[in-house]
Amino acid sequence: MPRRSKKSPYQKAVAELDKQWSIYVRYSAADRNGETRCWTCGRADHARNLHCGHFASRRYMATRWSQENTRPQCPKCNLYGQGEQYIFGTKLNHEREGLADDVMRRARSGGTKHEIELLRARAGLLAVRNQRLVEAVDARYVRAHTKDHPTVAAIKTHRARKKG
Numbered sequence: 001m002p003r004r005s006k007k008s009p010y011q012k013a014v015a016e017l018d019k020q021w022s023i024y025v026r027y028s029a030a031d032r033n034g035e036t037r038c039w040t041c042g043r044a045d046h047a048r049n050l051h052c053g054h055f056a057s058r059r060y061m062a063t064r065w066s067q068e069n070t071r072p073q074c075p076k077c078n079l080y081g082q083g084e085q086y087i088f089g090t091k092l093n094h095e096r097e098g099l100a101d102d103v104m105r106r107a108r109s110g111g112t113k114h115e116i117e118l119l120r121a122r123a124g125l126l127a128v129r130n131q132r133l134v135e136a137v138d139a140r141y142v143r144a145h146t147k148d149h150p151t152v153a154a155i156k157t158h159r160a161r162k163k164g
Contacts, residue, residue, distance in 0.1 A: 013119035020126035022052035039071035040084040051078040060107035
């Protein structure tokens, strides 16, 4: 039987913060129905189907959870296109001239291991914010797509009148 490697408390804290940061990045860019676009190719999809793409690799701790470094990306661009770094950087520079260079400079400046408690606290705060964000998007989506919604009811009434 293969041995399982145990994660250290630090690795667990980093993984939890990565998860919460991904949710934050994807849902904060979403519209009221949860739809958002891939930063690099522009493909529209629901936030839950996209990834949190990084311009500078996640190995650079200084920018791993930076808003300038992360954007929603589709799996095709993030995994198979290896982040489409050139397109990502070009779009960052359109957002603000020199932003891509700033992000890379900060990334390479070196990040230190963050304290475990700080990582856990940040992940906890993001979890609360994300829960509210996801619930708000999902609630709006459900209201807009249920048969009790006024718009859906009006359409059904209109169709029934046309038939009869």
